[in-house]
Amino acid sequence: MTEINYQLLKEVIHSRPLESHKGNYGRVLTIGGNLNFGGAIIMSSSAAVHAGAGLVTCATYRENLSALHTIVPEAMFVDLANDQQITAALEQADVIVIGPGLGESSAAEKIFKKTLTQLQSRQFLIIDGSALTILSHHQNWFKRFAKQKIILTPHQMEWQRVSQIPIKKQTDTRNLAVQQELQATVVLKKFGTTIYHLNRTIAHLNVGGPYMATGGMGDTLTGIIAAFLGQFHQTTYETVVDAAVYTHSALAQKLSATNYVVLPSQIIKNLPNFMLSASLV
Numbered sequence: 001m002t003e004i005n006y007q008l009l010k011e012v013i014h015s016r017p018l019e020s021h022k023g024n025y026g027r028v029l030t031i032g033g034n035l036n037f038g039g040a041i042i043m044s045s046s047a048a049v050h051a052g053a054g055l056v057t058c059a060t061y062r063e064n065l066s067a068l069h070t071i072v073p074e075a076m077f078v079d080l081a082n083d084q085q086i087t088a089a090l091e092q093a094d095v096i097v098i099g100p101g102l103g104e105s106s107a108a109e110k111i112f113k114k115t116l117t118q119l120q121s122r123q124f125l126i127i128d129g130s131a132l133t134i135l136s137h138h139q140n141w142f143k144r145f146a147k148q149k150i151i152l153t154p155h156q157m158e159w160q161r162v163s164q165i166p167i168k169k170q171t172d173t174r175n176l177a178v179q180q181e182l183q184a185t186v187v188l189k190k191f192g193t194t195i196y197h198l199n200r201t202i203a204h205l206n207v208g209g210p211y212m213a214t215g216g217m218g219d220t221l222t223g224i225i226a227a228f229l230g231q232f233h234q235t236t237y238e239t240v241v242d243a244a245v246y247t248h249s250a251l252a253q254k255l256s257a258t259n260y261v262v263l264p265s266q267i268i269k270n271l272p273n274f275m276l277s278a279s280l281v
């Protein structure tokens with residue numbers, strides 16, 4: 001077991017070369033946000049923009065379009081109901097996030113299956129929220145496709161659904177057995193988040209706390225992981241995932257010194273400043 005620490009950020013977050021452009025910092029596609037949970041995919045998209053993704057496209061329903069463009073005008077939109085647009089967006093992405101606020105309708109199941117089917121080996125896929133619940137009902141879909149660069153970000157209840165391990169019995173040994181079967185990275189979110197990588201020691205997070213217990217906090221994490229994977233290529237992707245998870249909670253911990261609760265939108269707003277500090281040390 002290794003403890004993730006601030007030192008790791010120095011390995012991952014570097015000053016940007018002068019001769020570079022948005023095309024060098026990752027094309028992120030976020031998929032989710034139904035009528036009830038539009039905020040979830042907006043937070044994911046906004047976190048990706050603020051964590052440095054070069055281009056962010058949000059695939060959501062039309063009902064969320066004006067909110068998306070009001071809150072994060074840097075993000076582009078594709079209509080989740082338009083199959084052709086989704087096919088093209090999936091084709092172009094470097095990193096895909098699926099699940100925040102997606103819901104579990106048959107349309108949501110269809111887009112999840114399509115995403116798995118179209119996934120290319122060069123792409124990263126982050127599966128979160130509703131998509132984890134869909135995955136728990138359709139493990140057979142998952143097992144049929146390339147999985148080496150898939151990252152699951154369940155909280156304990158979502159992991160219970162996916163792994164069938166009750167929360168109280170979620171020990172490292174049991175978790176690892178299921179994670180190895182799935183052949184994916186698992187970021188198990190809780191107080192003391194634990195990250196299970198393929199062929200690597202377990203990484204443990206010792207920052208973060210209950211000031212983070214607000215809806216949307218995990219949705220925000222997906223955007224940070226996506227942006228980091230899209231732009232930082234000097235270390236292994238496992239190290240980049242660890243750094244993203246650390247950034248999310250370390251920044252929340254920093255803000256908690258002067259705030260009783262730390263909201264997802266506060267984390268999002270403070271990401272550029274936090275990342276600059278890490279890149280300068």
Ligand SMILES: NC(=O)C1=CN([C@@H]2O[C@H](COP(=O)(O)OP(=O)(O)OC[C@H]3O[C@@H](n4cnc5c(N)ncnc54)[C@H](O)[C@@H]3O)[C@@H](O)[C@H]2O)[C@@H](O)CC1
Pocket residue numbers: 036037038039040041099100101102103128129130131155156157158189190191215216217218219
């Ligand atoms: N503003 C929004 O639009 C929001 C949308 N959300 C979306 O709502 C959908 C359902 O996700 P939920 O997670 O709310 O619902 P779930 O039904 O998957 O799980 C939530 C419940 O799990 C239990 N739980 C046990 N251990 C936990 C842990 N360590 N961390 C968190 N919960 C734990 C809690 O009792 C909690 O009420 C997802 O698609 C999600 O992305 C949520 O993120 C909330 C905010």
Ligand SMILES: Nc1ncnc2c1ncn2[C@@H]1O[C@H](COP(=O)(O)OP(=O)(O)O)[C@@H](O)[C@H]1O
Pocket residue numbers: 129154155189190191192193207208209210211212213214215216217218219220221
């Ligand atoms: N008590 C806590 N200690 C540490 N981290 C916490 C705590 N409560 C919540 N978090 C963090 O907040 C996030 C919550 O994720 P999740 O439940 O998926 O949120 P949502 O789905 O509402 O966006 C995770 O990163 C989790 O680690």
Ligand SMILES: [Mg+2]
Pocket residue numbers: 128129155218219
């Ligand atoms: Mg969540």
